[in-house]
Amino acid sequence: MSAPQPLLSRAFRDGVVAALIVAGLGFPVIAYRAEPDFNNVLTLNARWPLFLTFCALGFALRFLLTLWTARPRPLRAVKAPEAPVRRPWLAPLGLAALIAYPLLMPVLLGPQAALKWVDTFGVQILLYVLLGWGLNIAVGLAGLLDLGYAAFYAVGAYAYALLAPLTGLSFWALLPVSGLFAALWGFCIGFPVLRLRGDYLAIVTLAFAEIVRVVLVNWDVVTHGEQGLFGFPPISFFGLPFIPGPRGFAAHFGLKFAAVHKLIFLYFVVLALALVANFVSIRLRRLPLGRAWEALREDEIACRALGLDTANIKLTAFALGAFFAGIAGCLFALRQGVVSPSSFTFNESATILAIVVLGGRGSQWGVALAAALIVGASELLRQLDFLKMIFGPDFDPAQYRMLLVGLAMVAMMNFRPRGIVSTRQPTITLPAAGVRP
């Protein structure tokens, strides 16, 4: 063994190696960009400053990491597991805040400026929370990696967009119908695939979702292809449409018409349904079915040895997850006013999966938090105008969002595989011996 190198020179060497690796990775993908010129012939634009910045970053990060890991550390006693802190006030307080939020926004910002806040940071986040909670049943509780969740979402959305003009039923009636349609799909898809091993199941759900998407793109007669469906009836307040004029919602209640009313109502509908999903998940977790889901995630063979019909149990998790996706799809259709296949790509499935993975598989709080984080972060990217100055005018935050979603999934699996909220509360506990009479 050679004598230990001085720390600084070791860190420097590590940094140089890292910079060289980054250079290898970045050349030529970062260093050059191929763009068609005015003759439509691809030409290279060199981006050496950007390339060198990345190399320097690689050097700096690795340099600091080596110094950091080598710092003298006092021996620490292993921390005893802390008793879970109970915060009974948290849930009611959070609920009150959620109810107050859309009502306060128009007052604070005016009805026009509030539109975006209620829609993007309200309805959109809640939709993702609902989707996250739905997928959480399959992925988090039952341990079934469903990579085709967006397909059920699509089924719900198309079910509403197609049935609403056809049947003339209100969205209250079509909401459960959309959910049931999606659940039926979940059932049909789930039936053949559920005896597969975990990773194969994931791939097959992905394949089915792609099939659904390709059919939606190509079945012009029904789905209108890439263009999608629009012009279906919008949401109404128990029959009162959100329109200006004497027969609208605003006139009926003596309010001044504002577009935000519709969104506020939609917000409350989504909130209510998300709460229902939450209630059902939490309750089911304490019932034989929910416990069986978790047991299935932990060890399928042991489940079978205990007489659990694993196929049925998986099917219920799959179908219930799909049901909530269908509901979310219906609400999505009402929010967008247009339903097209581009909203239900693999990226969408990946985003919802990332929400579940980030939040901690099985944790309701974590999933809600992660949904807010991912939607919030991508909106933040959109807000940051100076990024446009760095990356050029064609900077599209949506691409960066998916880039970050991907990185976040890798990072979570490597550093916190159980998610942000990683403690699992048992579904039932015994009091200490002797406490009970």
Add this chain to the structure above:
Amino acid sequence: MSSPRWIADPLLRVDRLTMRFGGLVAVNDVSFAVGRGDVTALIGPNGAGKTTLFNCLTGFYKPTAGRIAFSPSGLRDESRIEALTASSRRFWRDGGAGLFLLERMPDHEIAKKARVARTFQNIRLFPGMSALENLIIAQHVALTPASGYGFFGLLGLPIYRRAEEKAVAKAEQWLERISLRARANDPAGELPYGDQRRLEIARAMCAEPSLLCLDEPAAGLNNHESAELARLLREIRDRDRVSLLLIEHDMSVVMAISDHIVVLDYGQKIADGAPNDVREDPAVIAAYLGVEEADEAAAEAELERRPPQ
């Protein structure tokens, strides 16, 4: 001498069972019976086909050939077994305890309907769930109808609450019997190895089996824990009146508690009888004396299986 229980009153009978994997014959034409209320031990050197046989009994493998007849109330009526074999049905459950042909049934149905419970060589608890939850899940089959397949429970109806209270009481009783009452709320995966073994047995017992199959329950236990285990198994036989079938390498455990021993070697049965007869059987002695090295390997394999402490 009166005829032994496994002949006079068997509850499980394996007839000419064969299991092939491709070219490999893991179990070759094996027949034996398990007496009602007995502790039957299945022994043999490593690779003798014991676990494969277990997996056939519990439905995890479909045997290539042979019959496995099972009835909790005893298999005395030969003509009924023949009639069921001739029919295309998997089991008869007319009143009484029923008659089952296990080789025709899928694994979960064997556990649920025939009530044959099992443990695994490399413990299969639900490691992230608490010890109590492990025991509650074992009562899934009984609890599910009471929960109205989810609906009553979702609504919080008392019918489910009462059923759950009963399940918890039973689980608590078992936790006390295996001295794990104090750790009821800890994740099963964090318990010491010996406790996990006992918890797995308790979990199988919570499923209310009529036959309990244990795959090397004493593997990796120290002397004190082995003695404790032997006491628990005898208690299960005498107090709970459950018949036991176990695979075991630890001869002190086998000799201490077995009523009946079946010896396998290279997939074939080489001996079958009361412990004292088997101990003196020349074929058994040959099979065991010839495998000193294999035993060493087995001991090492067991060390390997122990989770890091």
Add this chain to the structure above:
Amino acid sequence: MEIFLQQLINGVTLGSIYGLIAIGYTMVFGIIGMVNFAHGDVFMLSAFIALLLLLLLTQMLGLPAGLAFVPVLFGSMCLTALWNFVIERVAYRRLRGSFRLAPLISAIGMSTFLSNFVTVTQGPNNKSIPPLLNKIIPLTSGGDYDVTLSYKQILIVAVTAVLLAAFWFVVQKTSLGRAQRACEQDAKMAALLGVDVNRTISLTFVIGAALAAVAGSLFLLQYGVVKSSDGFVPGVKAFTAAVLGGIGSLPGAVLGGLAIGLVETLWGQYFSSDYKDVAAFSLLAVTLIFMPSGLLGRPDVEKV
């Protein structure tokens, strides 16, 4: 009949490319039992690297395209191998003892990252190059439809055949291949016997990436166009090929690749090209559900 023959040739060409990608899936699955979901995107990335290198050599150095192709192929292989080496170190190595779906989730994240990384750095649009190596050999003439065989197609099939032979040799005869097979059987035991498991796994990823880079370069040569979302669908199809051939089996991967290539081109010709992806995805589902051990794979006995 002529059309059928032509589609047969096209199908074999496409199938060779799928086969080369499929080898990467099958080797990684064999050695660490993981579906390397990001492999399709590694393939796409390699096509981009090849594209940029080609432009670099032809535009900056003024090399003729035909001459440039060899260094482009080699450069793309090296750089893609470096990428996959880093990906394995960063995204998968730590997860070997984690819960069973962790590597797959990480791979999905990596796949999402790679495709969006290329979108961000190179833009989301199609990148097309002028066609290369345009000579064709007419096989039939005089009929209403002339069957042709292009030099490109010959090159693609020949390269696939040579590489398959080479890697077959590596896996069967060299110490690397022995180490790989040892890790497949029992990584812990292999480590105890002095096999450097980490190095073996790294090498597997490097080889898989190099083959994907060959596929990427040949893809660019054949179709002359690539875009950042091109990793997903070919990736899934190549995975289908690996499963269809029997995952873990090298000849199976190529066989499966040819089968998928043929199904896709023939389906596109005789049924509907809009639904050709549906054919491939259905084949994937049907294979996984009804014959998960594939054509040449070993049956998977569940360990209880």
